[in-house]
Amino acid sequence: MATILVVDDEPRIVQLVRDYLEHGGFTVLTAVDGPTALRTARTGRPDLVVLDLGLPGLDGLDVARSLRREGEMPIIMLTARTEESDKLVGLELGADDYLTKPxxxxxxVARVRAVLRRAEGAAAPSDVIRVGTDVEFDVPRMEARIGGRRVDLTKSEFQIVALMARQPGRVFTRAQLLDAVRGVAFESYERAIDAHIKNIRKKVGQQYIETVFGVGYRFAEPNQV
Amino acid sequence: MATILVVDDEPRIVQLVRDYLEHGGFTVLTAVDGPTALRTARTGRPDLVVLDLGLPGLDGLDVARSLRREGEMPIIMLTARTEESDKLVGLELGADDYLTKPxxxxxxVARVRAVLRRAEGAAAPSDVIRVGTDVEFDVPRMEARIGGRRVDLTKSEFQIVALMARQPGRVFTRAQLLDAVRGVAFESYERAIDAHIKNIRKKVGQQYIETVFGVGYRFAEPNQV
DNA sequence: CAACCCCTTCACAACTCCCTCACAACTCCC
DNA sequence: GGGAGTTGTGAGGGAGTTGTGAAGGGGTTG
Structure with missing residues (x-):
């Protein structure tokens, strides 16, 4: 399920929204100020941001601008004010939806769902997973690029490797990888993952996928010197 | 810029939609009931109508029927209900697109643009899609040029291949391609896309359209050396 | 109103890819 | 070093997907 970042300076509102979103099956990250919001957005990679415009300090609009610059993360804006100018500014920044308090x-929650549904099909150009300097996974194209070389992957192969590449170094169990492929993890298919891994390695190169004995697999972290 | 008529019995929704459309550069007319909607449509001659199905009194469907009888006005329907039967009725009446509330x-706004683009084959007069050095799709002429050779395509064929050619390499699902043709993607028509693809390949050349097994099709990226 | 074009459907052939199997190779722990 | 358990891998069956020619039907044109 999708991850949502909720940003508001009123803890009461954050808590309320968190409750509803979690009840709706979402994973929720929170932040009560701008700098924290940006940091959390970078590390947590939420699928959508619910952002209060009236943040103290670093203003909500600044946060929105920064988020926009960094990628095509959908944003739903909240505001206490109803002035026309606010709406316009919000729109110019490309808010995907807009709610006024109260x-x-x-x-x-309904709007979050609606925006996510739409974002899914929209596949922004930033839907490219980069690992290190010469590995890319281009989601809308469903292809990998290894040092400029284009590599075709099948649907399952791409889903598996893209999931791992989003968090290099993190270990994924076969059940988790199966989940990415089939929607449901079925124990009996788990060895099938091994076969996929073999094929992926053959295509992108042995060195990118590491085996964690007794647990699963992980995408190798890029060499940082 | 185009004129849009917005019909909904909830003033709050009308106002919201008006804001967004006007910000998008459209001229907006509004109506909160069926008879007014029909009158406004006759006098204001909008380029497109956004119509709530759940109107009291004269029902939204009646309004749609009347509009249809009077001319080729594109219609985007809104509904609170999500039942399949509603969709069918909407489609039979020739709705060009369909949104459920919320x-x-x-x-x-994005859909309004999309429908208008479809409605007028004349999106932008100078709209020529170029791929690589010897493939062109001339939108206003609705014809392709492959290495100088002129190729006639039917409307559907052109819409499908032009959509793909705008983003070479990107994978499109059958539903997305159907959307380009019919405005609404209906599962049962999906195999029809295969037939179109076959015909397009026969006309422009096999090598330009690639099959992505289990997903859809894509326009081949030009050879970059 | 006949001829035509286009879209869709159908049926079947051809193909792709996923999963399984079997066995070899390996890892870990004792 | 040995054994139990885990992973690597090539081959092959089969389910599911796509290619394709033909045909029906709705709409348009002359």
């Missing part, structure tokens, strides 16, 4: 948490 | 206003 809002119904239920409606917020 | 919807994101930004998405609505």
């Amino acid at each position: 809002f119904s948490p239920k409606e917020l | 919807f994101s206003p930004k998405e609505l």
Whole structure:
């Protein structure tokens, strides 16, 4: 399920929104100020950001601008104010949706779903997973680029390797990888993952996927010197 | 810029949609009931109508029927209901697109643009899609040029191949391609895309359209050396 | 109103890819 | 070093996907 970052300086509101989103099956990250929000967005890679415009210090609009610059993360804006100018600024920054306080948490959840549904098909150009300097996985093209060389992968292969490449170094169990492929993890298929891994290694290169004995696999972290 | 008529019995929604559309550069007319909607459509001659199905009194479907009878006005339907039967009725009446509430206003604007683009074959007069050095798709002429050779395509064929050629390499699902042709993707028509692809390949050349097994199709990227 | 074009469907052939199997190679722990 | 358990790997069956020619039907044109 998707991860949502909720940013608001009122802890009460953050908690309320968190409750509703989690109840709706989302994973929720939170932040109560701008700098924390940006940091969390970078590390947590949420699928969508719910952002209060009225943040103290680093303003909500600044946060939105920074997020926009860094990638195509959908943003739903909240504001206490109803002035026309705010709406316009929000729109110019490319907010994907807009709610004025007081809002119904239920409606917020509905809008989150709607925006995510749309974002899924939109596949922004930034849907490229980069690992180190010469490995890329281009989601809308469903292809890998290894040092400039284009590599065709099958649907399952791509889903597996892309999942791992999003978090290099993290270990994934076969069940988790299966989940990415089939939606449901079925114990009996787990050895099939081994076969996929073999094929992926053959295509992208042995060195990129490491075996963690007794646990699963992980994408190798790029050599940082 | 185009004029859009927005019909909904909830003033709050009308206002929201108006804001977004006007910000997008459209001229907006509004109506909160069926009879007014029909009158406004006759006098204001909008380029497109956004119509709530759940109107009280004269029903949204009646309004749609009347509009259809009077001319080729594109219609985007809104509905609170999600039942399949509603969709069918909407489609039979020739809705050009369909959104269920709650919807994101930004998405609505995007769909309005998409429908208008479809409605007028004359998107932008100078719209020529070039891929590599010897492939061109001339939108206003609705014809392809392959290495100087002129190729006639049918409307559907052109819309499909032009959509793909705008982003060479990107994979499109059958549903997305159907969307380009019909405005609404209907599962049962998906194999029809295969037939179109076959015909396109026969006309422009096999090598330009690649099959992505289990996903869809893509336009081949030009050879970059 | 006949001729035509285009879209869709159908049926079957051809193909791709996923999974399984079997066995070899390896790892870990004692 | 040995044994139990885990992983690597090549081959092959089969389910599912795609290619394709033919045919039906709706709409348009002359």
